[in-house]
Amino acid sequence: MEVKIKERLSQLFDEQKINCAIIFEKGTMPDKNAPNIIYNKEGLNNLVWNSMNWNNLANYLPKLLGKKIGIVAKGCDSRSIVLLMQEEKVKREDLYIIGINCTGMIDMKKIAKDFGAEISETIFEKDSVKVKGKASEKEYKVKDFLLESCQVCKYPSPVIYDEVLGEQVKGFEGDNYQDITEFEKLSSEERREYFYKELSGCIRCYACRNSCPSCYCQECFVDSNQPKWLEKGQNIDDIFFYHIVRAYHMVGRCVDCGSCQNACPMDINILKLTKKLNKDVRELYKYECGLDPKNTPALSTFEPDDYNEFIK
Amino acid sequence: MKKVTKTEFINFLKKQSETFDIIAPIKGDKGIDYDIITDFDKIIFDHVNTDRSFKRFLFPQSQTLFEFKEGVITEAKKQNKKKFIVGIRNCDINSLKVFDYNFIEKEPVDTFYKELRDNTILITAACPASNSTCFCTSFKIDPLSIGHGDIGILFDKEEDSFYIQGNSSAGKDIVDGLSTKDTSDFDQKKEKYKKNHEKNRDLIKDKNLVEIFQSKLEDEKWGEIFKGCIGCGVCTFYCPTCYCFDIEEQGKFWNGKRVRNWDSCMFPIYSKETTGHNPRPTQKERYRNRVLHKFYYQLKHNNEYGCVGCGRCITNCPTNIDIRNIIKTFI
Numbered sequence: 001m002e003v004k005i006k007e008r009l010s011q012l013f014d015e016q017k018i019n020c021a022i023i024f025e026k027g028t029m030p031d032k033n034a035p036n037i038i039y040n041k042e043g044l045n046n047l048v049w050n051s052m053n054w055n056n057l058a059n060y061l062p063k064l065l066g067k068k069i070g071i072v073a074k075g076c077d078s079r080s081i082v083l084l085m086q087e088e089k090v091k092r093e094d095l096y097i098i099g100i101n102c103t104g105m106i107d108m109k110k111i112a113k114d115f116g117a118e119i120s121e122t123i124f125e126k127d128s129v130k131v132k133g134k135a136s137e138k139e140y141k142v143k144d145f146l147l148e149s150c151q152v153c154k155y156p157s158p159v160i161y162d163e164v165l166g167e168q169v170k171g172f173e174g175d176n177y178q179d180i181t182e183f184e185k186l187s188s189e190e191r192r193e194y195f196y197k198e199l200s201g202c203i204r205c206y207a208c209r210n211s212c213p214s215c216y217c218q219e220c221f222v223d224s225n226q227p228k229w230l231e232k233g234q235n236i237d238d239i240f241f242y243h244i245v246r247a248y249h250m251v252g253r254c255v256d257c258g259s260c261q262n263a264c265p266m267d268i269n270i271l272k273l274t275k276k277l278n279k280d281v282r283e284l285y286k287y288e289c290g291l292d293p294k295n296t297p298a299l300s301t302f303e304p305d306d307y308n309e310f311i312k
Numbered sequence: 313m314k315k316v317t318k319t320e321f322i323n324f325l326k327k328q329s330e331t332f333d334i335i336a337p338i339k340g341d342k343g344i345d346y347d348i349i350t351d352f353d354k355i356i357f358d359h360v361n362t363d364r365s366f367k368r369f370l371f372p373q374s375q376t377l378f379e380f381k382e383g384v385i386t387e388a389k390k391q392n393k394k395k396f397i398v399g400i401r402n403c404d405i406n407s408l409k410v411f412d413y414n415f416i417e418k419e420p421v422d423t424f425y426k427e428l429r430d431n432t433i434l435i436t437a438a439c440p441a442s443n444s445t446c447f448c449t450s451f452k453i454d455p456l457s458i459g460h461g462d463i464g465i466l467f468d469k470e471e472d473s474f475y476i477q478g479n480s481s482a483g484k485d486i487v488d489g490l491s492t493k494d495t496s497d498f499d500q501k502k503e504k505y506k507k508n509h510e511k512n513r514d515l516i517k518d519k520n521l522v523e524i525f526q527s528k529l530e531d532e533k534w535g536e537i538f539k540g541c542i543g544c545g546v547c548t549f550y551c552p553t554c555y556c557f558d559i560e561e562q563g564k565f566w567n568g569k570r571v572r573n574w575d576s577c578m579f580p581i582y583s584k585e586t587t588g589h590n591p592r593p594t595q596k597e598r599y600r601n602r603v604l605h606k607f608y609y610q611l612k613h614n615n616e617y618g619c620v621g622c623g624r625c626i627t628n629c630p631t632n633i634d635i636r637n638i639i640k641t642f643i
């Protein structure tokens with residue numbers, strides 16, 4: 001896979017079809033890879049493709065507006081590309097999309113916990129990873145340690161691409177919002193308690209916001225002080241407010257890539273909020289975002305028979 | 313110096329808890345981190361370092377400076393119980409040089425920091441091992457030192473015993489009451505742990521960074537190294553030496569409080585001016601500022617590095633921006 005991606009991007013640079021590319025590079029640590037933007041084919045030397053590439057690469061597209069961009073896209077990245085096209089943050093003709101049929105990304109934090117010692121090397125095989133430490137080694141099946149979003153990913157194969165690599169993979173066929181259905185059964189006090197506990201660890205670093213391709217506002221509401229929408233401190237209600245508003249800004253715009261949650265240094269489960277809204281959008285508007293660029297996003301359109309129970 | 317058994321040491325901490333809040337590393341859901349101790353058997357001594365540094369206990373992420381109600385200003389409530397922080401690693405204790413210089417030594421004195429600093433006893437501990445992301449030796453920090461803070465300890469896991477030494481006069485007073493075993497094997501013990509620190513790399517090797525960076529302020533490499541950086545606050549909030557804050561008024565009209573919160577030079581609003589102009593318009597300038605503040609500005613003005621080599625920004629960055637690579641790129 002790696003060799004093929006390199007080959008293709010290198011040709012595209014030669015043919016001047018692209019003048020930059022968004023790729024993954026081998027990280028400086030055995031449990032991380034590094035998303036990067038490169039401007040020539042020498043930059044391809046460190047390119048890597050394995051199950052640690054969880055960052056959503058479409059995140060870098062709005063900043064590169066106007067350039068000819070090569071992008072390596074998993075299923076979720078491709079859905080974000082569709083969304084960004086709909087929202088005019090990127091033009092299809094500026095993109096060359098190398099789609100990757102994605103076999104899912106691995107939760108290295110979980111593995112590190114299980115492994116118990118410092119990881120000094122990771123060797124990826126087709127569907128497993130060998131983790132080595134100073135005194136021990138252990139093999140993990142990728143499918144047993146998938147990230148939360150990847151466990152229930154419906155669209156692992158790119159929905160838009162110029163060419164696609166890897167064998168076709170089947171998406172998750174069950175109900176991907178089953179956990180939300182369960183969560184909805186709790187009383188409002190229990191749900192509130194859950195979020196207060198979960199979010200009490202939040203340090204407001206905004207890695208979740210900055211890791212999300214749908215969060216591209218020039219000035220985020222949390223950064224604005226004229227007017228000031230919320231206070232900046234560690235008061236739990238302000239933290240909660242930030243997360244709720246961020247989630248609301250995602251209505252009909254979240255592709256379930258999990259990039260927000262995976263970026264969180266405090267391991268906070270923030271997918272609960274966006275998944276709940278995705279579920280609502282699916283049920284109320286029969287809409288899933290990031291699938292077809294010709295569609296209009298759920299909240300950008302109006303039909304007289306739209307769900308409108310809330311306007312009374 | 314004294315030598316005590318683990319049980320004796322725990323009892324010593326329990327006794328201190330009558331006067332102090334004891335803060336020490338324990339295992340949480342996420343990893344090992346400082347917390348206020350209620351169960352003394354849960355304290356962990358043999359880890360490499362904690363997830364976060366102890367900075368938040370001396371420089372809280374949100375700190376109320378004063379309150380106001382209908383035109384009347386009242387001082388913020390003080391926490392009256394003193395703190396006793398146990399197990400501080402050598403990188404982290406060195407970060408206080410940066411804080412003390414900026415908040416105490418330079419006028420005006422930051423009384424909020426000083427108050428917490430003066431009411432906290434700091435117990436440093438020799439690091440039992442280094443992770444591959446540790447590079448404190450670059451800054452002439454000895455990971456096995458027990459000479460910093462009010463009290464220094466070395467925990468020997470094999471024997472389940474502690475070597476303990478008072479450094480400041482307050483520390484000496486506290487340690488004084490302890491009985492002791494023979495401590496003549498201390499150097500031998502220290503030597504034994506040395507081999508666990510082979511991974512700790514000196515990246516600077518006495519090079520003069522002020523001179524090096526002086527000529528590289530506009531180097532084109534700045535345009536390359538930051539590229540995956542998404543501009544979150546992870547590196548700065550995790551960093552034990554990052555001390556920037558922002559002040560805001562919370563509340564409505566004349567009822568509320570003035571609070572200071574951690575700020576991050578990686579956020580666009582950090583350098584945005586009232587006119588709307590931003591002298592650091594992109595992540596390139598912001599990232600450059602973070603690096604230069606650590607390895608150039610502070611070195612030039614105060615002759616101290618703004619980094620202690622703890623490696624937290626490396627392990628927690630969601631895009632694997634590695635400050636060690638940045639150093640290597642330029643020197």
Ligand code: SF4
Binds near residue numbers: 154258
């Ligand atoms: S969400 Fe789906 S496409 Fe995205 S990384 Fe996970 S499995 Fe792959």
Ligand code: SF4
Binds near residue numbers: 215254257259261
């Ligand atoms: S909110 Fe999270 S899951 Fe949804 S698109 Fe953004 S990063 Fe992906």
Ligand code: SF4
Binds near residue numbers: 263266
């Ligand atoms: S990434 Fe995590 S800690 Fe940071 S703001 Fe988001 S939820 Fe909070």
Ligand code: SF4
Binds near residue numbers: 543548631
């Ligand atoms: S270097 Fe990493 S942690 Fe720091 S702002 Fe950039 S992405 Fe966030």
Ligand code: SF4
Binds near residue numbers: 551553606622623
């Ligand atoms: S810059 Fe990074 S390695 Fe240096 S002290 Fe801060 S967090 Fe630690």
